[in-house]
Amino acid sequence: xxxxxxxxxxxxxxxxxxxxxxxxxxxxxxxxxxxxxxxxxxxxxxxxxxxxxxxxxxxxxxxxxxxxxxxxxxxxxxxxxxxxxxxxxxxxxxxxxxxxxxxxxxxxxxxxxxxxxxxxxxxxxxxxxxxxxxxxxxxxxxxxxxxxxxxxxxxxxxxxxxxxxxxxxxx
Amino acid sequence: xxxxxxxxxxxxxxxxxxxxxxxxxxxxxxxxxxxxxxxxxxxxxxxxxxxxxxxxxxxxxxxxxxxxxxxxxxxxxxxxxxxxxxxxxxxxxxxxxxxxxxxxxxxxxxxxxxxxxxxxxxxxxxxxxxxxxxxxxxxxxxxxxxxxxxxxxxxxxxxxxxxxxxxxxxxxxxxxxxxxxxxxxxxxxxxxxxxxxxxxxxxxxxxxxxxxxxxxxxxxxxxxxxxxxxxxxxxxxxxxxxxxxxxxxxxxxxxxxxxxxxxxxxxxxxxxxxxxxxxxxxxxxxxxxxxxxxxxxxxxxxxxxxxxxxxxxxxxxxxxxxxxxxxxxxxxxxxxxxxxxxxxxxxxxxxxxxxxxxxxxxxxxxxxxxxxxxxxxxxxxxxxxxxxxxxx
Numbered sequence: 001x002x003x004x005x006x007x008x009x010x011x012x013x014x015x016x017x018x019x020x021x022x023x024x025x026x027x028x029x030x031x032x033x034x035x036x037x038x039x040x041x042x043x044x045x046x047x048x049x050x051x052x053x054x055x056x057x058x059x060x061x062x063x064x065x066x067x068x069x070x071x072x073x074x075x076x077x078x079x080x081x082x083x084x085x086x087x088x089x090x091x092x093x094x095x096x097x098x099x100x101x102x103x104x105x106x107x108x109x110x111x112x113x114x115x116x117x118x119x120x121x122x123x124x125x126x127x128x129x130x131x132x133x134x135x136x137x138x139x140x141x142x143x144x145x146x147x148x149x150x151x152x153x154x155x156x157x158x159x160x161x162x163x164x165x166x167x168x169x170x171x
Numbered sequence: 172x173x174x175x176x177x178x179x180x181x182x183x184x185x186x187x188x189x190x191x192x193x194x195x196x197x198x199x200x201x202x203x204x205x206x207x208x209x210x211x212x213x214x215x216x217x218x219x220x221x222x223x224x225x226x227x228x229x230x231x232x233x234x235x236x237x238x239x240x241x242x243x244x245x246x247x248x249x250x251x252x253x254x255x256x257x258x259x260x261x262x263x264x265x266x267x268x269x270x271x272x273x274x275x276x277x278x279x280x281x282x283x284x285x286x287x288x289x290x291x292x293x294x295x296x297x298x299x300x301x302x303x304x305x306x307x308x309x310x311x312x313x314x315x316x317x318x319x320x321x322x323x324x325x326x327x328x329x330x331x332x333x334x335x336x337x338x339x340x341x342x343x344x345x346x347x348x349x350x351x352x353x354x355x356x357x358x359x360x361x362x363x364x365x366x367x368x369x370x371x372x373x374x375x376x377x378x379x380x381x382x383x384x385x386x387x388x389x390x391x392x393x394x395x396x397x398x399x400x401x402x403x404x405x406x407x408x409x410x411x412x413x414x415x416x417x418x419x420x421x422x423x424x425x426x427x428x429x430x431x432x433x434x435x436x437x438x439x440x441x442x443x444x445x446x447x448x449x450x451x452x453x454x455x456x457x458x459x460x461x462x463x464x465x466x467x468x469x470x471x472x473x474x475x476x477x478x479x480x481x482x483x484x485x486x487x488x489x490x491x492x493x494x495x496x497x498x499x500x501x502x503x504x505x506x507x508x509x510x511x512x513x514x515x516x517x518x519x520x521x522x523x524x525x526x527x528x529x530x531x532x533x534x535x536x537x538x539x540x541x542x543x544x545x546x547x548x549x550x551x552x553x554x555x556x557x558x559x560x561x562x563x
Binding site: 003092094142 | 307373
């Protein structure tokens with residue numbers, strides 16, 4: 001088999017003008033309508049409540065909520081208020097930002113199974129009050145660790161997932 | 172099921188994989204397509220239709236980039252389509268090419284996978300933020316690695332898998348990659364388990380040496396009908412089975428420790444291929460390995476190991492390239508050892524199975540006899556499984 005082709009560039013070639021470059025910056029902005037399910041969910045967050053929706057056919061209580069069940073493909077309208085507590089399904093400890101730069105103090109994203117939703121039904125959020133070293137965090141958090149939502153005060157809530165500041169371990 | 176044509180693979184070609192290539196997407200596509208045609212002993216005039224795959228347009232900053240690089244893919248004046256299922260696209264490209272020919276509508280199809288990730292600033296990872304839900308997830312300040320670290324930790328904690336086992340998978344693939352002519356500089360090598368464990372934690376439990384790199388590169392394959400393949404001098408390799416499946420986009424509601432979508436795709440492909448016992452009938456595998464844990468996760472979804480057992484088999488050398496009793500996994504070096512130009516890496520995996528079956532894999536040729544192998548892709552919001560079974 002003959003060698004494959006391809007010219008691998010070095011950082012040096014890019015910074016010295018050895019390779020010619022052209023540059024373009026995108027300016028893209030979007031404004032999304034929250035839609036049927038999310039409007040109710042986000043309004044719930046504004047009131048300090050986590051809302052799920054029940055599928056009577058599948059007997060599942062779903063979060064994040066949707067106005068249709070993707071399993072039995074029926075419309076849903078039985079909203080249910082869920083608890084402010086849950087347990088950790090999984091978590092991670094992030095030392096990088098979206099642009100691949102390093103963080104000094106890590107963020108701790110987690111999938112949290114919400115009490116009152118069907119088993120395994122969770123949401124993505126951040127953990128807080130868990131320490132700021134990998135050792136401390138992995139000692140404090142396990143799969144199944146009970147957690148509680150820490151809300152922003154009423155006056156600061158705006159109908160967004162960030163109305164919950166973070167979840168903290170309890171017990 | 173009644174397909175009009177049995178479909179053969181008659182050629183494969185790749186470019187080198189690179190962190191940053193001088194070549195444009197059109198030029199990369201041209202190099203890979205030309206190499207595949209040459210391997211098949213055909214010219215572009217023999218090609219009836221062209222299929223291409225490439226990841227999000229956002230990497231290139233070129234809208235409808237499939238049309239942009241189509242000339243380099245040999246599509247001028249021919250029926251052409253780009254198909255896209257995220258990271259599963261590379262393996263899906265052969266499925267898409269397969270149904271063009273299986274339908275009876277075409278005798279030959281050139282399949283081209285191109286990826287140039289390096290142009291996006293400040294880092295191509297940013298292009299992936301838009302896969303997260305814009306209401307419930309993006310406002311939290313997401314990054315792409317979160318979702319994989321979350322899945323890896325769920326898998327680790329469910330089965331009590333030691334970090335050393337994931338390092339062993341990375342070590343195997345990076346060693347295998349040393350013999351691959353496309354391997355990206357700096358990616359393959361003979362690393363100790365300790366050096367992999369000591370590599371920087373990116374998003375725990377994912378360490379730098381357990382994640383595939385950003386890459387530019389392209390790959391291509393030539394497919395033909397049985398009657399066309401019989402006229403060529405080389406013995407063909409057959410597409411014996413294809414399968415694909417999509418899980419829910421509500422990923423926080425899924426069972427993250429098992430890839431059900433891969434199992435469904437695999438079962439579809441096994442049924443078509445008449446494979447009733449995959450552990451006996453599949454002799455070499457190229458599971459999708461953008462992360463070390465993903466190779467093990469996918470081997471379980473492919474039913475090549477019981478749930479939670481792929482890590483133990485890794486420790487026993489069951490997936491090693493020189494195994495005599497196991498199933499070699501990622502003998503190419505995989506994405507961890509060769510590189511990960513997203514769509515092109517799936518074609519690299521398919522090409523490896525093709526070369527293994529042809530006995531053309533050189534230093535990478537597995538020790539055991541191989542008559543049938545599979546390649547598997549995965550992508551979208553961790554939700555798509557794509558599987559192709561090749562046999563001779």
